[in-house]
Amino acid sequence: xxxxxxxxxxxxxxxxxxxxxxxxxxxxxxxxxxxxxxxxxxxxxxxxxxxxxxxxxxxxxxxxxxxxxxxxxxxxxxxxxx
Amino acid sequence: xxxxxxxxxxxxxxxxxxxxxxxxxxxxxxxxxxxxxxxxxxxxxxxxxxxxxxxxxxxxxxxxxxxxxxxxxxxxxxxxxxxxxxxxxxxxxxxxxxxxxxxxxxxxxxxxxxxxxxxxxxxxxxxxxxxxxxxxxxx
Ligand SMILES: [Zn+2]
Numbered sequence: 001x002x003x004x005x006x007x008x009x010x011x012x013x014x015x016x017x018x019x020x021x022x023x024x025x026x027x028x029x030x031x032x033x034x035x036x037x038x039x040x041x042x043x044x045x046x047x048x049x050x051x052x053x054x055x056x057x058x059x060x061x062x063x064x065x066x067x068x069x070x071x072x073x074x075x076x077x078x079x080x081x082x
Numbered sequence: 083x084x085x086x087x088x089x090x091x092x093x094x095x096x097x098x099x100x101x102x103x104x105x106x107x108x109x110x111x112x113x114x115x116x117x118x119x120x121x122x123x124x125x126x127x128x129x130x131x132x133x134x135x136x137x138x139x140x141x142x143x144x145x146x147x148x149x150x151x152x153x154x155x156x157x158x159x160x161x162x163x164x165x166x167x168x169x170x171x172x173x174x175x176x177x178x179x180x181x182x183x184x185x186x187x188x189x190x191x192x193x194x195x196x197x198x199x200x201x202x203x204x205x206x207x208x209x210x211x212x213x214x215x216x217x218x219x220x221x
Contacts, residue, residue: 009180009182011179013162056181056182056183070207
């Protein structure tokens with residue numbers, strides 16, 4: 001099973017849809033609401049998101065080695081099926 | 083000669099199409115913001131409507147912007163308005179609900195959207211503004 005991390009913001013509807021996608025299918029993932037972290041963790045996590053996605057926008061989904069920027073159901077399905 | 087006047091939302095200066103007096107409403111032709119004309123000691127400037135309900139302010143702004151660009155909304159609109167209102171509540175302005183930085187260029191409609199990201203990608207990053215209207219039967 002590939003490790004899945006979902007970097008999200010609590011205010012972002014596509015982030016919520018990404019959570020729903022995994023929840024509905026009982027897929028285990030680590031969901032991080034970056035805006036709800038404490039300052040230090042937030043800064044570190046944003047740096048990480050920027051490093052892997054090149055942006056400071058959400059959601060960013062990491063499945064194994066693959067990075068998906070934005071909520072793209074088709075892409076998520078493809079990567080999960082690989 | 084008419085001078086340009088600064089929009090306090092998108093920070094772009096524009097020419098007024100018609101003469102306005104103190105207290106008149108002005109719509110920014112760049113970002114769609116609803117603004118009020120103020121004349122203080124001969125110097126005129128625009129301000130955001132101080133007494134307008136935040137939800138009304140952002141709804142009118144996005145509706146104006148969509149009309150200016152002929153963009154469309156879909157079922158994402160209301161959740162995004164909630165996100166924008168949460169941003170305003172917590173961080174003081176209508177910052178993009180999908181971006182972490184609370185800076186002027188991320189105030190909705192954000193700079194990348196005003197620079198044409200909808201033309202390029204079919205939608206703005208958040209999915210608020212869309213180039214095409216939602217298809218019938220599409221959820
Ligand atoms: Zn403006």
